[in-house]
Amino acid sequence: MFRTLITLGFLACTSLTWADTLTLGASVQLTGPVANTGRYYKDAYEFAVERINASGGITVGGVHHTLALKLLDNQSDVNLSVRQYVQLLSEDKVNLLLGPFASNFVLADSAISEKFQVPMVQGGGASDQIYSRGYRYIFGTLPPASNYFGTTIDTLLKLTPKPSRIALLYADDAFDVSVAQGARAQLSQAGFQTVIDERYTSNTSDFTSLLSRIKSSAVEVVLVAGHETEALNFIRQAKSLSVSPKLYAFTVGVPSADFRQALGNDANYAGGMTAWLPSKSLKDAWFGDAEQFARAYQAKYGYEPDYHAASGVATVEALVRAIEAANSLDPKKVRDALAQVNFPSLYGQISFGATGQISLPQTMIQVQNGKVVAIYGPGGFLGKLQYPMPAWGKR
Amino acid sequence: MTSPARIVLIALVGVPLLVAVPWIGTPVVVQFGINMLLMATLAQGWNIIGGYTGYSSFGNSVFFGLGAYGVGIAMAQFDQPFWAGLGLGLLLAVGFALVIGLPVLRLKGHYFAIATLGLAEVVTAIVSNIPIAGQNVGLVLPLLKSDVLFYELALGLLLLSTLVVFWLSRSRFGLGLIAIRENEEAAAAMGVCTTRYKILAFMLSAALTSLAGGINAYYITFIDPAGAFDITLNVKMIIMAVFGGPGTVLGPVAGALLLSLVSEILSSKVTNIAGFFFGAVIIAAVVLMPRGLSDLIRQFRGTGWRYFLQNIRDHRL
Numbered sequence: 162m163f164r165t166l167i168t169l170g171f172l173a174c175t176s177l178t179w180a181d182t183l184t185l186g187a188s189v190q191l192t193g194p195v196a197n198t199g200r201y202y203k204d205a206y207e208f209a210v211e212r213i214n215a216s217g218g219i220t221v222g223g224v225h226h227t228l229a230l231k232l233l234d235n236q237s238d239v240n241l242s243v244r245q246y247v248q249l250l251s252e253d254k255v256n257l258l259l260g261p262f263a264s265n266f267v268l269a270d271s272a273i274s275e276k277f278q279v280p281m282v283q284g285g286g287a288s289d290q291i292y293s294r295g296y297r298y299i300f301g302t303l304p305p306a307s308n309y310f311g312t313t314i315d316t317l318l319k320l321t322p323k324p325s326r327i328a329l330l331y332a333d334d335a336f337d338v339s340v341a342q343g344a345r346a347q348l349s350q351a352g353f354q355t356v357i358d359e360r361y362t363s364n365t366s367d368f369t370s371l372l373s374r375i376k377s378s379a380v381e382v383v384l385v386a387g388h389e390t391e392a393l394n395f396i397r398q399a400k401s402l403s404v405s406p407k408l409y410a411f412t413v414g415v416p417s418a419d420f421r422q423a424l425g426n427d428a429n430y431a432g433g434m435t436a437w438l439p440s441k442s443l444k445d446a447w448f449g450d451a452e453q454f455a456r457a458y459q460a461k462y463g464y465e466p467d468y469h470a471a472s473g474v475a476t477v478e479a480l481v482r483a484i485e486a487a488n489s490l491d492p493k494k495v496r497d498a499l500a501q502v503n504f505p506s507l508y509g510q511i512s513f514g515a516t517g518q519i520s521l522p523q524t525m526i527q528v529q530n531g532k533v534v535a536i537y538g539p540g541g542f543l544g545k546l547q548y549p550m551p552a553w554g555k556r
Numbered sequence: 557m558t559s560p561a562r563i564v565l566i567a568l569v570g571v572p573l574l575v576a577v578p579w580i581g582t583p584v585v586v587q588f589g590i591n592m593l594l595m596a597t598l599a600q601g602w603n604i605i606g607g608y609t610g611y612s613s614f615g616n617s618v619f620f621g622l623g624a625y626g627v628g629i630a631m632a633q634f635d636q637p638f639w640a641g642l643g644l645g646l647l648l649a650v651g652f653a654l655v656i657g658l659p660v661l662r663l664k665g666h667y668f669a670i671a672t673l674g675l676a677e678v679v680t681a682i683v684s685n686i687p688i689a690g691q692n693v694g695l696v697l698p699l700l701k702s703d704v705l706f707y708e709l710a711l712g713l714l715l716l717s718t719l720v721v722f723w724l725s726r727s728r729f730g731l732g733l734i735a736i737r738e739n740e741e742a743a744a745a746m747g748v749c750t751t752r753y754k755i756l757a758f759m760l761s762a763a764l765t766s767l768a769g770g771i772n773a774y775y776i777t778f779i780d781p782a783g784a785f786d787i788t789l790n791v792k793m794i795i796m797a798v799f800g801g802p803g804t805v806l807g808p809v810a811g812a813l814l815l816s817l818v819s820e821i822l823s824s825k826v827t828n829i830a831g832f833f834f835g836a837v838i839i840a841a842v843v844l845m846p847r848g849l850s851d852l853i854r855q856f857r858g859t860g861w862r863y864f865l866q867n868i869r870d871h872r873l
Contacts, residue, residue, distance in 0.1 A: 192831050236831055241823060244587045251583040268778040276701050290696050333684060335693040335780055
């Protein structure tokens, strides 16, 4: 009798702790070639879960829950990440899913969330293909690749004198090809003349022939969709060939501190974009605002958060908001609630379109005297663009 | 017991058990099974050209990718059924093996390895520029919610490849390949038409590898050039085939099973430093048993633990 009571007691305890924990699962690149960006997601997920628990966790159906996180390392291997998501859902019994980094991973892993009908909110893949398949259980907080240059083109339209001759250069990977497709259409719609429209091999280190063409065809504005090292090489070689268009703008690199450090003064006047800036105006229920978040993150992990980290935190917050709204842990109800969420966060206003993707405009930025300055946002100009940039000899 | 009798016995016990896995195993076991069986098929496919013929091919990941693109193009661009895609991939891969085999199979040893190593890069660049293959953006395939089908397909393909290799080990054709591996000039002198034999072996290897690629593409639902022609996959097949015992019927299968299992347990239990442990296992295997599992099993009964010492001594490590 006594033994039965003890067993019952244990059972009650375990079932209580079970009911009190809500587990989010993710398989992230912690080792392998893309681990450098994968760490943003690990840190962001852990930070968000910690902060949400510290401010009281979450209440579902009148029962108080704390969040738990189950993270696995997919070693930058797509096949392994697919298996790990199956493991998370079928063996570890996590309640809901957070995403991996990079579009190709999301494309493969979203098939698992669709098969198991458990929603995945991911902040690591921006490719338009993820949302072109009609999946119902995938939601994303990165804006569509095809609209990356949207704000930059809006900025160009407001300039006096308005530039007319544009060069569009893009790397030959899936993401940058999508960026260029979108930009090409927007440029022609806005009435610009795209005099150079050229694809280059990813990780190329030689831009000299492209730069010579830019110089000889009197290009005024150069738009480059590529990777950080390519942006660095482009600017270094532009200097050595003394090619100075009125403006150049890059999809990546410009917001990061490494970029400015690597180029020193030559980083000045480089235009870029970011989906996120740690500004006070982005209010957040758990972190106060984006500026406070960035400070706390830097103090905790020893490096500056960028939009990957902010987007990762936003995915956790979106799931929490949806669970609260659904007042249930049933994946299907949470899914329906996700489609309806609309709340301000440190990352921006979070709400998902019909396909599950967020629509968040980029902010155009420029490096001015070694600092990143916001130039143009959805509401108009935020700062003054230094335009045209001075020739290399006159800096 | 003679070797064929043992193989038949293993098959009689093992195959029904493997077929039943989707009904007795958890979803994770089924997922793991699909990846493992496909990996074993790749190792077995490599075994034909690398193990039996003695040509260390680094081009097998190209066949895998062509198989994947066959399925991708047929299903995503032309709305054809999966089977048609497998056929298209098979044709692409076998045709490619024939065309490319003619020049590269004239090379030997390291030169052959390096020439085939270049193939993956070249084909990646070509496919990235073909609009029908989705260029760099890749192709998205429809979702099929039946993992049982993928599992049984992968199992069937592995059985087929093992039967092919079993036939090879006992046929005139297979003996010709072994003769080429041991001494190509002598084989030619004895009347083996070496060029034809080598190209047929390359095409056979390509056929099995491309089918595995096709199944994998439909299972993953997405292919892009970087993922489809991934050279590390080729390295994996070689490691698994060599670990198990190249030039044997069951060696590559056992190697793939054991190494996949070790890698899977490491990656789900000690998730962060799994790569490190896996590397240690490979190094230990190369040092202690360079001729593979099947040689270990054969010799261990006679020599016992001295087998490992003997290997270290023989290879002056």
